[in-house]
Amino acid sequence: MNGLKFIRTRCNMSLNELADILDVSRQQVSAWENGVKPISQKRLNQLSKYFGVDEKYFLDISEDDKEFIVSKALYRRQDNEKEIYCFVKQGEMEDDFKYRPFSYPDFEESLDEQMIRAKKKNKDTIEGIQEAMRYFGKPDKIIEEIFAINRGCKVYDALTKYLRQMPNEAPGTIILYYNMARNVLFSLLIANGLMCKEELEKEFEHNIGSRLYDDMEWICEIADIFKKRYDDKVKLIEEIRSNLK
Structure with missing residues (x-):
């Protein structure tokens, strides 16, 4: 794999941005990355000094080299509205936890590219929620649609109220709030046949072996409880209907 592209992407830098830093054309950087x-x-030395990585890592790199780069702490800086990362400090930075060294997992896209996809997903999710809210019961009369919207609001308001607590928690426990809500929802999906265990395993494929994040067994246990509760309620509804006939 080309090391220059790997490092540039990891540091959230576009071809144009790196070209401006090196005072070369975008086509020149692209030609380096594509071999x-x-x-x-001269350019290897310039890249090494700027990013804070040995010159050899801008050539072809192995999987071990990638793991080494991923393990290195990054420094964040703000260029107007743009976030840039390097393995050495670039310019003046405030003495704040946001600017201290940190690392994040390996990925194939820059943060800007991931943000574009995340915003699209956010848009699609909101549109899906709006559709579900309107037809929370498939109404065919305006009074039924009002009731359906109100039912939907109760569900999403409760979840929103829960999730709004996350920023008030300590950094180490914020993820626990998210995980609990996610796991309960996964349990409901499994209980109602909307998610299979293979799909659940795929959701946790990167967390296998982690006691903190791997809650698959707990999710399945809760799913069994939800399913029994649901089945009991369905039987009760059938009994009531039978008695009304």
Whole structure:
């Protein structure tokens, strides 16, 4: 794999942005990354000093090299509205936890590219919620639609109230709030046949072996409880209907 592209992407930098820093064309950087042209010693030295990584990591890199780069702490800085990351401090930074060294997992897209996809997903999710809210019961009369919307509001308001507590928690426990809500929802999906255990395993494939995040067994146990409760309620409804006939 090309090390320059891997490092550039990890530092959330576009081809144009890196080209401006090096005072070369975008096409030149692209040619380096695609192996069309070799990176000169002068540019390797320039890249090494800027990013804070040894020159060899801007050439072809192995999986071990990638793991080493991923393990290195990054420094964040703000260029107007743009977040840039490097493995060394670039310019003045405030003495604040946001600017201290940190690391994040491996990925193939820059943070900007991931943000574009996340915003699209957010838009699709909101549209899905709006559709579910309107037809929370498939009404065919205006009074039924009002009741359906109100039922939907109760569900989403309760979840929103719960999730709004997350920012008030200590950094180490914020994820627990998210996990609990997610796991309960997964349990409901499994209980009602809307998610299979294979899909659940895929959701946790990156957390296998972690006692903190791997809650698959607990989710399945809760799903069994939900299913029994649901089945009991369905039987009760059938009994009531039978008695009314």
